[in-house]
Amino acid sequence: MNTSSSIIKLSQAMLKVQQQLQPAIKDARNTFVGNDYATLNSVMDICKDALISHGIWLTQLPTPVPVELGTGHIALETKLIHAESGEWISSTTVIPLPKNEPQGMGSAITYARRYSLCAMLGIITEDDDGNAASNPDYKQTKKMREKFWRRNPVIKLQRPLPELCQSLTV
Secondary structure, eight states: OEEOSOOHHHHHHHHHHHHHOOOBOOOEEETTTTEEEOOHHHHHHHHHHHHHHTTEEEEEEEEOOOGGGOSSEEEEEEEEEETTTOOEEEEEEEEEOSSSSHHHHHHHHHHHHHHHHHHHHTOOBOOOSHHHHTSTTHHHHHHHHHHHHHHOSOOOOOOOOTHHHHHOOO
16 A cells, blocks of 8 residues: 555545445346346446545556566555645555456456545445444445346356456455
8 A cells, every 4th residue: 555645635525535436236146156246337436426426436456566576466456635735645456367368457457446445435235144234325226236237137247357356466
């Protein structure tokens, strides 16, 4: 993790953002391992308005991979910038490419964006246990998820990247 010399104003704004965040809705199904997961769209839906309303600019850009890792990896820098003060915080994630081709790179970048953003903002995905039911917004979130799956019973996914979970570093 890297930061500007001060992150006081950014921290104050991020506290307000985190007060507004809800769990991301699991809106896709991984047919290879049989679980539901929150897509990048779902994660962005949860945080975009809160970040913007508190003056925080989000960037997620591919960056050079350390030479010692060799080929077959991609790095992604996630950076939060407080527009008013210019203060920032960033984290770089390095993950292996499932295939050394454009489609593999695109999939890896999307995967890294989703997990890096969740980690930096403290976003969780909804759960289905009793702890979630105690949240007043849980019933509405659960209804949204059920409505989604009724409309989209089968979603075709490209080959998932579960092996990246093992090597994801933030």
